[in-house]
Amino acid sequence: MIVIFLGPPGAGKGTQAAHIVDRYGIPQLSTGDMLRAAVKAGTPVGQKAKAIMDAGNLVPDDVVAAIIEERIEQDDCAPGFLLDGFPRTVAQAEMLDQILVKKGRSVDVVIELQVDEAALLDRLRNRIKETLEKGGEVRADDNEETFAKRLGVYREQTAPLIPFYAGQGKLRPVDGMKAVEAVSADIDAILDPIQG
Known part of the structure; x- marks a missing residue:
């Protein structure tokens, strides 16, 4: 079972990804x-990525795709996997499809966590407040300015994946505004039949 998560930053993808890993x-x-x-492993692709990252540049799509191709050949991916942070663009989605076709596989389902953007901002503010109340340290990227920027990038680059996967008949929207357990239950209702 090959699953992709879509949703803006703060939609709860990390929480639900952990649920999927545990359950499936x-x-x-x-x-x-x-x-x-x-x-760290020093693979040829890894060395190439290191040189790019050391220069302070973003790793290009073809290098990321090569790393994913390398990774999904490992035994633990045989029953399937959940992709997090890839694809981020339609070009990356097309690359992924090509990689999977070579391996006789394909994406089974794309789960889109639909959320209200204003509510996401409230969630962020609450997370910051709770972290501070517990005496914790707020993540450097946990601020409204960074969040607004990440949201803009999501809308511009990643949101076009929604019609792309809808066109393939693989998109399954889930109401990400429900309680965590309810969102997990909705996701299970989508994945259980695929898992068989």
């Missing part, structure tokens, strides 16, 4: 984690 026993593949692992 498939790994969550985060592009950031995979890049760091490939760099």
Whole structure:
């Protein structure tokens, strides 16, 4: 079962990804984690990515795609996997489709967590407040300005994936404004039949 999550920053993708990993026993593949692992392992693709990152540049799509291709060949991905942070653009989605076709596989479902953007801002403010009340340290990227920027990038680059996957008949919208457990239950209702 190959699953992709879509949704703006703060929609709860991380929380729901952890639920899917626990319930279905498939790994969550985060592009950031995979890049760091490939760099650490010193694979040819990892060395290429390291040189790009060391220069302070964004790793280009073809290098990210090569790292994903390398990763999904590992045994733990045989039953499927959840992609987190990839694809972010239609070009990346097309690359992913090509990689999977070569392996005789395809994306099974794309879950779009639909949320109210104003409510996301409230969630962010609450998270900051709760973190401070507990005496914790607020993440550097947990501020309204950074959030607004990330939201803009999502709308511009990633939101076009919604019609792309809808056109393939793979998009399943889920109301991300419900309680965490209710969102998990809605996702289970989509994934259980696929898992068989």
